Amino acid sequence: MAKRQRVDTLLVARGLAPDLARARALVMAGQVVAGERRVDKPAELVAAEVPLRLKGRAARAFVSRAGHKLDGALEAHGVDPTGFVCLDVGASTGGFTDCLLQRGAARVYAVDVGHGHLDWRLAGDPRVVNLERTDARAISAENVPEIIDLLVADVSFTSLWRVLGPAVERLRPGGLACLLVKPQFEVAADEVGTGGIVRDPALWERTLAEARGEAVALGLDVVAVDRSVLPGTRGNVEFVLLGRRAPADAGREST
Known part of the structure; x- marks a missing residue:
């Protein structure tokens, strides 16, 4: 044999x-x-x-597995970031940033509250603006002076919606947002199961319903919500919300 x-x-x-x-x-x-x-x-x-x-x-290899999560979402919805100015909230090692660059982005503002996490190859890339030690709630026209074509986000240990508002303000009308929604950081602490995993599909659905509402409140039309092509590191089911920034007088979910 x-x-x-x-x-x-x-x-x-x-x-x-x-x-x-x-x-x-x-x-x-x-x-x-x-x-x-x-x-x-x-x-x-x-x-x-x-x-x-x-x-x-x-x-293609990315500097972290997160790159495959974003890559799968962009591929599924035909999003081509070639020539885009992008903003990566919660950049960490830079999986999302790496994915965007490999797909042709002109520049990526990589925001992370930590320090020294961004892969050295990305930190030294002239297309990357490394905004380490930057709280996402401090994003402004001063540290992100360009209007953004594509916003991506992958944050941990806090609700995405607590920190995302200032980033959306830098997104141009009609610009896209590709956001990783993690139920383990959105539900109450006593709803998270053993090993930090949210296993109840009802909690996933509630998280997604809340995510749609939060996105609309921030001025995003919800284009799609999909399950991520990869689970979280511990096995948590995660989702990707794709939104488009609405005009100032709009605030509705796309149908």
Whole structure:
């Protein structure tokens, strides 16, 4: 019988993923093909000599798995950021920023309250304005002087809606917002289960209903809400809300 190996291990061994975490993320996102068949489980055993390939943009590596979350959302809705000025709220290591640059963004303002997290390759990229040690609530025309074409956000340990308002103010009318909605940081602390995971679908639905309302209150027409192509690091189900900044006299959800 031919020797069989885990598909995530093979991806790393063949240089298709830099580490096991990235390999597992690619498999879980449905981006790995073994022979002519898509592989869905990182632990799946395949023949050691089977041809492996990555689908589409998954062949690109990002500095963090978050890049694949944004990439999947942009791909699903045909959003092309080529030439865009973008704002990344909660940039951290820079997965979203990296995705935007690889997709042709002209510039990305990378905002994070922390310090020293942004990958050195991005921090040194002339297309990136590194706004570390910056609270998203302090975003203004002073630190983000350009009008933004595309706003992206991925924040943790606080509600997205508590910090997003000033960023939306920098978004041009008709500009897009691609926002990661994390139920684990939106529900009450006593509603989060063991291991920090929100498992109740009713809580997901409530979070999404609230997210739609919050987005409209900020002046965004809700274009779509989808499940993220990847779960959170601990396995939490996450969602992506795509919105478009409405004119000043509008405030309704798109139909």
